[in-house]
Amino acid sequence: MIVALAGGVGGARLANGLAACLPPDELLVVVNVGDDFDHFGLPICPDLDTVCYTLAGLNDPQQGWGLAGESWNFMAAIGRLGGEDWFNLGDRDLATHVMRRLLLEQHSLSEATRQIADKLGVRHRVAPATDDRLRSIIDSDEGRLAFQDYFVRRRAAPVFRAISFDGVDEARPSAAFDAALDDPALDAIILCPSNPVLSLAPILAIQGVRERLCQSPAPVVAVSPFIGGSAVKGPAAKILEELGISRDPLGLASYFGDVLDGLVIDQADADSPRPDIPVLLTETLMRDDAGQKRLAADVLDFTRQLRDR
Ligand code: FO1
Numbered sequence: 321m322i323v324a325l326a327g328g329v330g331g332a333r334l335a336n337g338l339a340a341c342l343p344p345d346e347l348l349v350v351v352n353v354g355d356d357f358d359h360f361g362l363p364i365c366p367d368l369d370t371v372c373y374t375l376a377g378l379n380d381p382q383q384g385w386g387l388a389g390e391s392w393n394f395m396a397a398i399g400r401l402g403g404e405d406w407f408n409l410g411d412r413d414l415a416t417h418v419m420r421r422l423l424l425e426q427h428s429l430s431e432a433t434r435q436i437a438d439k440l441g442v443r444h445r446v447a448p449a450t451d452d453r454l455r456s457i458i459d460s461d462e463g464r465l466a467f468q469d470y471f472v473r474r475r476a477a478p479v480f481r482a483i484s485f486d487g488v489d490e491a492r493p494s495a496a497f498d499a500a501l502d503d504p505a506l507d508a509i510i511l512c513p514s515n516p517v518l519s520l521a522p523i524l525a526i527q528g529v530r531e532r533l534c535q536s537p538a539p540v541v542a543v544s545p546f547i548g549g550s551a552v553k554g555p556a557a558k559i560l561e562e563l564g565i566s567r568d569p570l571g572l573a574s575y576f577g578d579v580l581d582g583l584v585i586d587q588a589d590a591d592s593p594r595p596d597i598p599v600l601l602t603e604t605l606m607r608d609d610a611g612q613k614r615l616a617a618d619v620l621d622f623t624r625q626l627r628d629r
Contacts, residue, residue, distance in 0.1 A: 321345075322620070323500045324510045325449075327352040327519020328367050329384035329553050330545050331512035332374035333606045335444075337616030338510070339375055340609070344443045349375070350497045352514070353429070353448045354456030354485060354522030355467050359407055360398075362417040363424060364468075367519065368433055368448060369416055376440040384553060387412050406473045430494045447496035449523040455486040456522050471518070476555035480562040483517055491526045501532045508623035509533060511542035513604060515556040516575055517563065530579060539581040539626035543619060544572050547605060548588040568592040569599060582626050584619055598626060 322342060326335050326349055335349045352367045366385060373379035373387055380388045390410035399405040409417065416436060423432035428451045437446050458470040460478035470478060485491075493501065500506060511520055520542075524530045533540050549567040551557045557567055565571045569585045573595030580597055586604040600622040606612045 321500065321503060321505045322347050322508050322510060322623075323497070323506065324349045324512055325352075325514075325520060325523050326350070326367070326371055326512040327514030328355070328370045329514075330606075331367070331514035331519060332371045332379070333612050334510070334512040334543060334616060334619070335371055336374050336609070337606065337612030337614070338620070339444045340613040341616045341620060342444070344445065348445045348447060348496055348500050350447055350449050350494075350500075350523065352519045352522050353450060353454055354518070355471070356455065357466060357468050359409070359417075359468075360403075362414075362421050364407075364409075364417055365420065365429070365433075365448070366468075368429075368446065369413070371446055372433070372437045372440055372442050375437070375442040375444060375446065378440060386410050407468060428494075430496060445496065447494045449494060449497060449529075450491040450526050451494050452491040453487040454491045454522060454526070456518065457484050457486055458482075459484065467518075471555075476558065480517075480559045482563075483521060485522055485525050488525050488527075493526055493529060497529075501529075501536065506536065506538040507627065508538050508620075509536060509540045510619060510623070511540070511576070511580075513543040513545035513552070515545065515551075515554055515559070516542075516572065517556070517559050520576075524576075524579065533579045539623050540579055541582040541584060541619060541623055541626065542572065542576055542580055543584040543604060543615070544569060544586065544589070546572065546589070547586040552605065569594050573597060582622060584622060598622075 324335050351371050356365045370385050380386045394411050420432050429448045456467040458465045459482040462478040546567045560567050570593040582598045584600045602618045
């Protein structure tokens with residue numbers, strides 16, 4: 321069984337490749353909830369939705385988030401009424417948030433996600449990293465900003481100084497995540513090519529997760545989101561630069577520290593300084609479904625080699 325830790329677009333793409341390689345009961349995608357927030361009284365879980373929409377083949381491939389073929393009547397109407405229109409909720413996407421709001425009256429976020437994913441047609445297991453309230457807060461040159469205020473409202477423009485996680489002292493891994501980490505059938509833990517600071521750090525910060533990854537007999541492998549020092553999507557390069565972390569394999573490996581047993585990097589980084597752990601050199605850019613499946617197969621092969629060492 322494989323556990324994939326994922327954030328938004330990059331994580332969803334590799335998760336989709338892994339889903340193409342593995343039967344449903346052989347994959348658990350554990351998703352960041354640090355970006356979640358309440359908007360118009362609705363619980364918005366961007367990374368869970370990006371992963372579920374992608375696994376269901378319903379995502380907008382250009383934008384990365386949201387649904388393909390979306391319409392925006394709700395946003396136009398809200399704008400006309402003088403409501404907040406900085407965060408775009410498509411008409412069909414809105415239904416997901418309304419359903420989640422109703423499901424959360426009686427169920428955990430894990431169960432609400434399970435039911436929504438099932439209705440969307442997702443076959444593999446998707447779980448939030450935690451069912452407890454965990455919110456990423458960005459410390460910036462404009463002060464402390466709630467995640468989506470920094471990321472969408474301010475378009476990640478403020479200088480990034482640090483990230484912290486509101487609720488982290490109480491947050492425990494979700495039941496599925498917790499059980500998978502103790503499962504003797506766990507074959508590997510894959511850190512998807514999501515933003516290491518915004519998407520993966522909030523998962524690793526949950527009580528006991530980092531320690532359990534370090535102690536796990538299953539190899540822990542990260543796939544770099546950087547190609548030649550640039551991020552495929554989003555502000556990861558800018559953030560690492562502002563934190564003084566180099567965007568090469570060495571910088572990434574030292575950011576994750578002793579959690580990692582192996583690192584997957586792009587061929588463009590063949591000559592970059594490397595960490596003292598096994599490194600797989602391959603093409604990490606996922607242009608389409610075939611590219612996602614090819615990278616997933618390469619990563620799975622690499623984890624098998626690490627297990628057999
Ligand atoms: N990202 C944006 O840059 N602008 C938006 O208006 C926006 C709306 C949005 C709505 C639903 C959803 O699930 C995601 C949305 N995102 C939007 C993406 C999201 O804020 C970020 O990509 C993630 O939080 C980072 O992984």
